[in-house]
Amino acid sequence: xxxxxxxxxxxxxxxxxxxxxxxxxxxxxxxxxxxxxxxxxxxxxxxxxxxxxxxxxxxxxxxxxxxxxxxxxxxxxxxxxxxxxxxxxxxxxxxxxxxxxxxxxxxxxxxxxxxxxxxxxxxxxxxxxxxxxxxxxxxxxxxxxxxxxxxxxxxxxxxxxxxxxxxxxxxxxxxxxxxxxxxxxxxxxxxxxxxxxxxxxxxxxxxxxxxxxxxxxxxxxxxxxxxxxxxxxxxxxxxxxxxxxxxxxxxxxxxxxxxxxxxxxxxxxxxxxxxxxxxxxxxxxxxxxxxxxxxxxxxxxxxxxxxxxxxxxxxxxxxxxxxxxxxxxxxxxxxxxxxxxxxxxxxxxxxxxxxxxxxxxxxxxxxxxxxxxxxxxxxxxxxxxxxxxxxxxxxxxxxxxxxxxxxxxxxxxxxxxxxxxxxxxxxxxxxxxxxxxx
Amino acid sequence: xxxxxxxxxxxxxxxxxxxxxxxxxxxxxxxxxxxxxxxxxxxxxxxxxxxxxxxxxxxxxxxxxxxxxxxxxxxxxxxxxxxxxxxxxxxxxxxxxxxxxxxxxxxxxxxxxxxxxxxxxxxxxxxxxxx
Numbered sequence: 321x322x323x324x325x326x327x328x329x330x331x332x333x334x335x336x337x338x339x340x341x342x343x344x345x346x347x348x349x350x351x352x353x354x355x356x357x358x359x360x361x362x363x364x365x366x367x368x369x370x371x372x373x374x375x376x377x378x379x380x381x382x383x384x385x386x387x388x389x390x391x392x393x394x395x396x397x398x399x400x401x402x403x404x405x406x407x408x409x410x411x412x413x414x415x416x417x418x419x420x421x422x423x424x425x426x427x428x429x430x431x432x433x434x435x436x437x438x439x440x441x442x443x444x445x446x447x448x449x450x451x452x453x454x455x456x457x458x459x460x461x462x463x464x465x466x467x468x469x470x471x472x473x474x475x476x477x478x479x480x481x482x483x484x485x486x487x488x489x490x491x492x493x494x495x496x497x498x499x500x501x502x503x504x505x506x507x508x509x510x511x512x513x514x515x516x517x518x519x520x521x522x523x524x525x526x527x528x529x530x531x532x533x534x535x536x537x538x539x540x541x542x543x544x545x546x547x548x549x550x551x552x553x554x555x556x557x558x559x560x561x562x563x564x565x566x567x568x569x570x571x572x573x574x575x576x577x578x579x580x581x582x583x584x585x586x587x588x589x590x591x592x593x594x595x596x597x598x599x600x601x602x603x604x605x606x607x608x609x610x611x612x613x614x615x616x617x618x619x620x621x622x623x624x625x626x627x628x629x630x631x632x633x634x635x636x637x638x639x640x641x642x643x644x645x646x647x648x649x650x651x652x653x654x655x656x657x658x659x660x661x662x663x664x665x666x667x668x669x670x671x672x673x674x675x676x677x678x679x680x681x682x683x684x685x686x687x688x689x690x691x692x693x694x695x696x697x698x699x700x701x702x703x704x705x706x707x708x709x710x711x712x713x714x715x716x717x718x719x720x721x722x723x724x725x726x727x728x729x730x731x732x733x734x735x736x737x738x739x740x741x742x743x744x745x746x747x748x749x750x751x752x753x754x755x756x757x758x
Numbered sequence: 759x760x761x762x763x764x765x766x767x768x769x770x771x772x773x774x775x776x777x778x779x780x781x782x783x784x785x786x787x788x789x790x791x792x793x794x795x796x797x798x799x800x801x802x803x804x805x806x807x808x809x810x811x812x813x814x815x816x817x818x819x820x821x822x823x824x825x826x827x828x829x830x831x832x833x834x835x836x837x838x839x840x841x842x843x844x845x846x847x848x849x850x851x852x853x854x855x856x857x858x859x860x861x862x863x864x865x866x867x868x869x870x871x872x873x874x875x876x877x878x879x880x881x882x883x884x885x886x887x888x889x
Contacts, residue, residue, distance in 0.1 A: 370793065371789050429842065448780070448782075483777060700795040700812035701796040
């Protein structure tokens with residue numbers, strides 16, 4: 321589609337304006353239907369330190385590297401592959417890969433360098449440039465009997481968006497491909513941490529062993545960037561609790577407790593409370609990258625919410641609502657969804673399937689379309705004015721062959737995404753995942 | 759809708775909607791307010807106080823607007839980057855200095871000589887002109 325669009329494009333010739341002193345500026349750029357503002361040449365920019373957008377960008381980069389780093393990804397997507405029935409006589413497990421892209425996680429005030437400049441319109445000499453984030457993950461986990469092994473690697477990156485969306489789409493696609501290659505080779509590259517400004521690349525990996533004690537699963541390993549890692553989980557009954565041990569990791573400590581997908585006459589009901597950390601404020605960085613003095617630890621706010629979810633109404637519809645009491649008491653989000661039959665499984669049924677067949681409810685063909693509103697609190701210290709925003713969530717999961725599953729998601733103002741990036745209102749999140757069980 | 763415009767609409771969607779935006783005219787001024795709120799939060803761990811501080815900044819001060827639609831003449835006179843030194847200097851304040859300023863917003867806005875370029879009192883008078 322992108323190539324087709326480029327082939328159809330006929331850039332209009334711009335007429336440069338030459339000033340008395342010979343500078344070429346203010347031409348208005350090459351305005352086309354795919355670049356109506358003629359900003360394609362506004363590429364030589366630098367983020368402006370001291371702005372909320374710059375600090376939010378640095379914060380988003382840390383969150384991206386943490387949330388989609390090898391350890392967190394393995395915990396979410398790899399360890400479940402070795403939960404289930406125990407086979408002492410043969411290996412079971414799986415392989416998986418995932419790519420996540422967040423478009424416009426924040427906007428960074430940026431200065432066009434070398435002013436006066438060629439074809440960048442003069443009213444874009446300071447622009448609000450989007451920051452795009454990406455992450456590619458790769459890994460496998462296998463178990464024989466109660467003991468198993470796992471390995472995962474990640475490549476996370478951030479990039480100021482290209483000024484026109486066609487180039488932006490192409491470059492993001494190539495980042496995703498090279499990110500996947502980089503993730504596979506992460507341990508070979510050693511510590512890759514190109515982390516200055518707002519254009520960054522970080523590679524990481526984790527390797528270790530797991531043990532299944534039926535009601536408790538434990539994993540221990542080594543994270544390339546952070547050192548030793550431990551994780552203990554329990555989640556076999558409708559009422560659940562979980563605990564994370566992440567020594568040395570810049571993890572996301574959270575609290576979540578309640579009833580999850582309990583079967584009821586109306587479908588499945590969930591009632592739970594949750595505390596999520598809003599991303600810690602990054603310390604100010606001056607133009608030399610030196611943090612502002614006087615604060616040794618980053619201060620962190622939290623999003624504390626109560627959730628009431630009724631799924632599978634009539635087998636096809638969901639209603640979800642959440643109320644926040646911190647940082648400010650208010651309705652946080654209200655959502656409605658339609659989905660394919662059998663899209664949700666009760667937690668107890670899901671666990672039973674996992675025990676008997678080594679499968680989860682995700683591993684079937686299905687789809688969901690969810691929409692609603694999310695109400696953000698004012699967060700002026702992030703430069704964010706609160707308010708009500710529309711929200712959408714599209715997800716498709718399919719089975720390509722026996723044991724081979726794919727999942728694609730497109731999210732806009734998703735409440736979960738805004739909890740991670742509270743300044744990312746109107747961001748678009750695209751992800752796809754593939755995994756194989758054996 | 760033509761094929762081109764359909765393709766453009768898809769590209770725009772895929773690319774995260776609108777790309778570059780020119781700087782809003784009040785951005786350098788608002789950045790000063792955000793910087794004050796951020797340092798108050800960073801040094802007090804009180805998000806309510808930080809939000810309230812910004813809201814007081816918003817009501818007691820006014821923004822000097824810089825419209826980039828106006829072409830600089832001569833072009834090398836563009837000095838927009840200097841307008842953000844105010845927020846940079848506030849952000850570099852040590853916590854002792856932040857706590858010493860307390861609720862005195864003028865104290866924060868005295869951190870850089872560029873602050874009067876972007877912020878005035880609500881009545882339009884220059885910073886420092888009121889007791």
